[in-house]
Amino acid sequence: MKRYLFLLLLSLPAMISAQTIFDRPLSDRITGYDITSILDPVRHTVTGEMTAWWVNKSDKPVNDAMLHMYLNAFSSNKSSFASDGQWSPAGDEGWGYVMIKSIVDGHANDLKNAMRFVSPDDGNIYDRTVLQITLPVPVMPGDTLKLRIVYESKLPSPIIRTGYNEDFYFIGQWFPKFGVYETAGMRQREADGWNCHQFHPHSEFYSDYSVYNVSVTMPVEFVVSSGGILIEETDNGDSTKTIKWRAEDIVDFAWTAWPGYQVAKKKWRGVDITLLTSEKGFKVADNQFTAAINALEYLDARVGPYPWPHLTVVDPPVTGSGAGGMEYTTLFTSAGGGMVPSFLKMSESVTVHEFGHAYFMGILASNEFEEPWLDEGVNSYWEQRIVDASYGDGYGCFNLPFLKLSDSDQGRTSYISNPSKQSATNDLPSWMYPHDTYDMMSYSKTAVWLHTLEGLIGTQTMDNIFREYYRRWAFRHPSGRDFIAVVNDVVKNELGDRYGENMNWYFDQVLYGNEICDYRLSGIKNHKIRSYSGIVDGDSVTFKRSDRSGDTTYLSTVSIERAGGIMLPVKVLVHFDNGDEKTEEWDGKARYKDFEYTGTRQVTWAKIDPFDEIDLDVNRINNSWTENPRFTAARRMTDKFVYLMQMMISILTI
Amino acid sequence: MWIITLVMIMLVALPLKSSFKSVFDHSMAMEKLSGGFDAGLAGDMGKSFGQLMSSASTGGLLLVMAGFLLYTFFAGGLFTRFTTAWGGLKPTAFMKASTQNFVPFLKIALLMCLIIFFYTSLIIGLPAGIMLAVSEGSIPQTGLMIIFYVIWVLGLPVWLSVADYSRRWIAATGSRLAFRALGAGFRALGKRFWLSYFTVLVILILNVMFVCGSMWFTAWSVPQKGLMIFLFFLATQLLFLVRLFMKAWRYATVSQLAAGLKV
Ligand SMILES: [Zn+2]
Numbered sequence: 050m051k052r053y054l055f056l057l058l059l060s061l062p063a064m065i066s067a068q069t070i071f072d073r074p075l076s077d078r079i080t081g082y083d084i085t086s087i088l089d090p091v092r093h094t095v096t097g098e099m100t101a102w103w104v105n106k107s108d109k110p111v112n113d114a115m116l117h118m119y120l121n122a123f124s125s126n127k128s129s130f131a132s133d134g135q136w137s138p139a140g141d142e143g144w145g146y147v148m149i150k151s152i153v154d155g156h157a158n159d160l161k162n163a164m165r166f167v168s169p170d171d172g173n174i175y176d177r178t179v180l181q182i183t184l185p186v187p188v189m190p191g192d193t194l195k196l197r198i199v200y201e202s203k204l205p206s207p208i209i210r211t212g213y214n215e216d217f218y219f220i221g222q223w224f225p226k227f228g229v230y231e232t233a234g235m236r237q238r239e240a241d242g243w244n245c246h247q248f249h250p251h252s253e254f255y256s257d258y259s260v261y262n263v264s265v266t267m268p269v270e271f272v273v274s275s276g277g278i279l280i281e282e283t284d285n286g287d288s289t290k291t292i293k294w295r296a297e298d299i300v301d302f303a304w305t306a307w308p309g310y311q312v313a314k315k316k317w318r319g320v321d322i323t324l325l326t327s328e329k330g331f332k333v334a335d336n337q338f339t340a341a342i343n344a345l346e347y348l349d350a351r352v353g354p355y356p357w358p359h360l361t362v363v364d365p366p367v368t369g370s371g372a373g374g375m376e377y378t379t380l381f382t383s384a385g386g387g388m389v390p391s392f393l394k395m396s397e398s399v400t401v402h403e404f405g406h407a408y409f410m411g412i413l414a415s416n417e418f419e420e421p422w423l424d425e426g427v428n429s430y431w432e433q434r435i436v437d438a439s440y441g442d443g444y445g446c447f448n449l450p451f452l453k454l455s456d457s458d459q460g461r462t463s464y465i466s467n468p469s470k471q472s473a474t475n476d477l478p479s480w481m482y483p484h485d486t487y488d489m490m491s492y493s494k495t496a497v498w499l500h501t502l503e504g505l506i507g508t509q510t511m512d513n514i515f516r517e518y519y520r521r522w523a524f525r526h527p528s529g530r531d532f533i534a535v536v537n538d539v540v541k542n543e544l545g546d547r548y549g550e551n552m553n554w555y556f557d558q559v560l561y562g563n564e565i566c567d568y569r570l571s572g573i574k575n576h577k578i579r580s581y582s583g584i585v586d587g588d589s590v591t592f593k594r595s596d597r598s599g600d601t602t603y604l605s606t607v608s609i610e611r612a613g614g615i616m617l618p619v620k621v622l623v624h625f626d627n628g629d630e631k632t633e634e635w636d637g638k639a640r641y642k643d644f645e646y647t648g649t650r651q652v653t654w655a656k657i658d659p660f661d662e663i664d665l666d667v668n669r670i671n672n673s674w675t676e677n678p679r680f681t682a683a684r685r686m687t688d689k690f691v692y693l694m695q696m697m698i699s700i701l702t703i
Numbered sequence: 704m705w706i707i708t709l710v711m712i713m714l715v716a717l718p719l720k721s722s723f724k725s726v727f728d729h730s731m732a733m734e735k736l737s738g739g740f741d742a743g744l745a746g747d748m749g750k751s752f753g754q755l756m757s758s759a760s761t762g763g764l765l766l767v768m769a770g771f772l773l774y775t776f777f778a779g780g781l782f783t784r785f786t787t788a789w790g791g792l793k794p795t796a797f798m799k800a801s802t803q804n805f806v807p808f809l810k811i812a813l814l815m816c817l818i819i820f821f822y823t824s825l826i827i828g829l830p831a832g833i834m835l836a837v838s839e840g841s842i843p844q845t846g847l848m849i850i851f852y853v854i855w856v857l858g859l860p861v862w863l864s865v866a867d868y869s870r871r872w873i874a875a876t877g878s879r880l881a882f883r884a885l886g887a888g889f890r891a892l893g894k895r896f897w898l899s900y901f902t903v904l905v906i907l908i909l910n911v912m913f914v915c916g917s918m919w920f921t922a923w924s925v926p927q928k929g930l931m932i933f934l935f936f937l938a939t940q941l942l943f944l945v946r947l948f949m950k951a952w953r954y955a956t957v958s959q960l961a962a963g964l965k966v
Contacts, residue, residue, distance in 0.1 A: 444741075450739050450923050450924075450925050451739045451740060451922055451923065451925055452739055452740050452742060453739055453740070453741055453742065454741070454742040454743055455743055458741070458742070458743025458746075459743070461743065461746065462742075462743060462745065463746075465746045465747065466745075466746040466749070572729075654731060656731060668747050668749065669732055669744070669747045670726065670727060670730045670732040670744070670747045671730060672730070672732070673730050673731035673732060674729045674730065674731075675730075675731050676729075678724075678727065678728070678729050678730065678731065678733065679731075679733065679737075680724050680727075681737060681928065682733050682734075682736035682737050682740075683720050683724050683733065684720070684929075684932050685925070685926060685927075685932050685935065686720075686723070686736075686740070687716050687717070687719070688935055688936045688939060689921055690712075690716050690719065690759065691709070691712050691713070691716050691936075691939070692917075692921050692939040692940075692942070692943065693763075693918075693921075694712045694715075694716075694763060694766050694767070694770075695708060695712065695939075695943045695946075696914060696917070696918060696943070696946070697763070697766075697767055697770075698708065698766065698767055698770030698771070698774065699770075699943075699946055699947065699950060700914065701770075701771060701816075702770065702771050702774035702775065702778075702812070703812060703815050703816065703863060703866050
């Protein structure tokens with residue numbers, strides 16, 4: 050009885066607050082959206098009404114509001130998104146748009162004539178992805194702006210993150226959405242103002258933490274899920290159903306609908322994980338769960354807790370592949386489950402990556418438009434750590450007896466083999482990277498210099514940096530400078546001034562600079578020290594060393610060069626013929642450096658960066674030098690090539 | 704035959720090996736490859752990796768073409784040996800027969816390759832293409848494709864038997880007319896179809912199993928020490944010799960069948 054009463058008492062608050070997820074908000078909740086909508090699978094539209102609200106947290110009145118109208122990126126071939134040819138519609142049906150049919154503020158003022166499209170990034174007059182509304186009544190500090198909007202969203206096809214293909218729907222960036230009103234000091238900003246960028250082919254998003262109450266009516270045959278939790282599902286009796294979701298403290302709300310989805314569920318600690326996938330993907334559902342849980346456990350232990358009680362993983366079918374590999378915090382899309390051979394951990398690494406964004410974007414909501422490295426790069430670094438730790442003994446991509454590849458090397462290779470790696474610095478806004486370098490710079494290069502930083506300061510300090518980054522910035526909007534400040538504080542705290550006053554010298558080179566890193570072991574020399582002989586002051590001198598000792602002495606020199614512009618402290622492991630080893634440290638600043646040893650031993654080999662910690666080094670082959678190189682691998686590969694050719698000839702000749 | 708093939712391939716493989724070695728020079732990085740190829744090193748090899756890959760594939764293509772001619776040439780001697788001189792053929796006579804048969808054998812080989820190519824596109828390419836079109840770009844159902852692969856393998860002995868019967872006919876008659884030989888080949892197959900078919904099918908299946916098994920062994924074994932690599936080399940060469948004998952075995956069997964048929 051007592052026990053029963055206790056349980057009742059425990060569940061009472063839960064029953065009362067059944068409509069909310071968290072008792073206490075995780076974030077400021079500056080914005081919120083109550084949306085009712087109808088999915089029309091014939092016209093491929095989502096239409097309805099929404100109330101959007103925004104709180105003025107600044108200390109001055111605000112006279113305008115700025116909204117993202119993302120779907121208008123698909124409304125013409127001259128939008129900034131479509132004009133570079135990355136997307137074109139599948140026929141006339143394929144265009145997408147978001148249209149405001151009516152809009153009033155909380156004072157019942159009609160704002161329809163106060164709206165205008167602006168293009169703050171590139172001045173493109175054809176771009177209609179940013180809407181500015183001049184408010185007749187300014188929003189006073191602490192006041193809330195309420196907008197009641199009747200809207201129609203036409204989904205694009207083909208899908209690029211969002212859209213439809215046949216009866217598959219992925220609905221993201223689909224409603225008019227507030228930009229972020231930044232106050233002075235926030236992200237090193239000088240004056241208050243809206244941060245609301247256009248939708249570019251290479252840009253992601255930036256939004257405030259919100260509460261979402263979303264209701265969608267659609268034909269009953271659709272299987273659906275979203276980034277929220279299910280509040281209610283009603284059968285309307287007319288072969289439609291209405292679903293109500295609620296989400297809290299997330300920065301974006303997306304949902305998906307497809308009659309063919311198979312659903313699997315799993316629980317990890319307090320988190321209900323739901324997987325929506327195709328028949329093929331369902332067969333390997335466990336792989337997706339395992340990948341997601343690997344990532345949950347890894348980040349939970351090293352960065353901070355995943356606070357939501359729900360997580361939805363969508364592994365879209367082939368028809369919906371355009372929606373694959375995208376993140377919406379509590380919902381993300383993977384790709385290719387059951388479609389690739391099981392030794393390739395491709396689908397798993399996409400799952401790990403997209404889940405990782407729940408932290409780097411979801412919890413730590415940096416500005417993806419302006420500093421893409423801070424979400425994509427940081428997240429790629431963690432993805433590579435998780436994938437390599439979870440699969441293939443450190444070779445996370447694949448590990449066959451004759452061929453292996455680690456996920457971090459996969460990223461590093463795409464950086465070092467890119468001929469344009471010096472064309473830009475790493476701090477450009479996402480749409481400004483030249484010569485198709487956005488992917489390489491935002492993802493690969495950043496991950497490479499984060500691995501290098503980990504190599505310098507150690508994994509423990511690195512993890513503590515991210516723990517502190519989480520502690521200071523969770524559910525806020527950190528900038529790159531804020532991240533660097535955390536690095537400086539933690540490094541100073543744990544390692545003193547081993548790396549100087551702060552780590553700015555590092556970020557100035559790797560993030561704000563465009564030089565490359567390449568240290569080279571140019572050679573080893575062992576010279577016999579000769580006996581002393583010659584004419585000194587007119588007298589002939591001969592002095593045989595062997596008179597003193599039976600051993601020959603050598604002057605050994607290990608020569609190192611800095612071939613790249615980046616300067617990092619490096620370690621050099623020197624090996625002598627008697628088995629001795631010595632680790633040298635060098636600040637890596639001069640153009641060259643010689644290490645000299647005198648004695649009876651000779652240097653046989655030496656390695657710069659012996660534990661491969663400097664991922665930034667663009668050529669690791671020139672990092673070592675040995676008297677006796679071993680070419681056994683070359684011999685084995687030659688033998689295999691010979692046999693392969695023999696077989697090819699004998700097969701192809703009938 | 705084995706030694707000529709080996710020398711021919713070595714002519715391509717050894718320069719490849721030395722340019723591969725020169726990329727590493729005095730570096731110790733190749734030690735990272737001792738337990739299988741670490742693809743992460745490909746980026747460090749920079750441009751030379753791409754160059755090596757392209758010269759390996761060009762070299763491979765040239766080798767296959769040269770090998771095709773060489774093997775067609777030797778098939779001439781082999782069929783003569785299996786047809787007229789079971790006790791053995793003097794090397795000079797073998798070479799003479801090879802030379803005589805070369806042109807018609809080459810024609811037959813090329814024609815049969817063409818036929819097998821069309822046959823493959825019909826049995827494998829067409830269904831795969833249709834399925835790809837129907838499913839709008841999704842990967843074809845592997846389950847359904849397996850049926851077509853099986854059909855393909857089951858049909859293959861027909862073409863191989865015809866090729867062998869035709870070549871045997873040339874060896875037996877001394878004629879140099881490739882098209883007539885093909886006709887004779889088809890007739891011979893028609894006479895004792897099921898016997899020829901199943902004999903060649905069995906030999907084919909054994910050959911395929913052997914090739915797959917030996918390729919699997921070669922790909923999967925990663926010897927790391929000098930002596931082991933030498934033993935590995937010997938093993939692969941031994942496997943290749945067995946493969947050559949297995950191929951000659953098919954020629955001999957079909958020749959014997961033909962002798963029994965008196966064609
Ligand atoms: Zn990402």
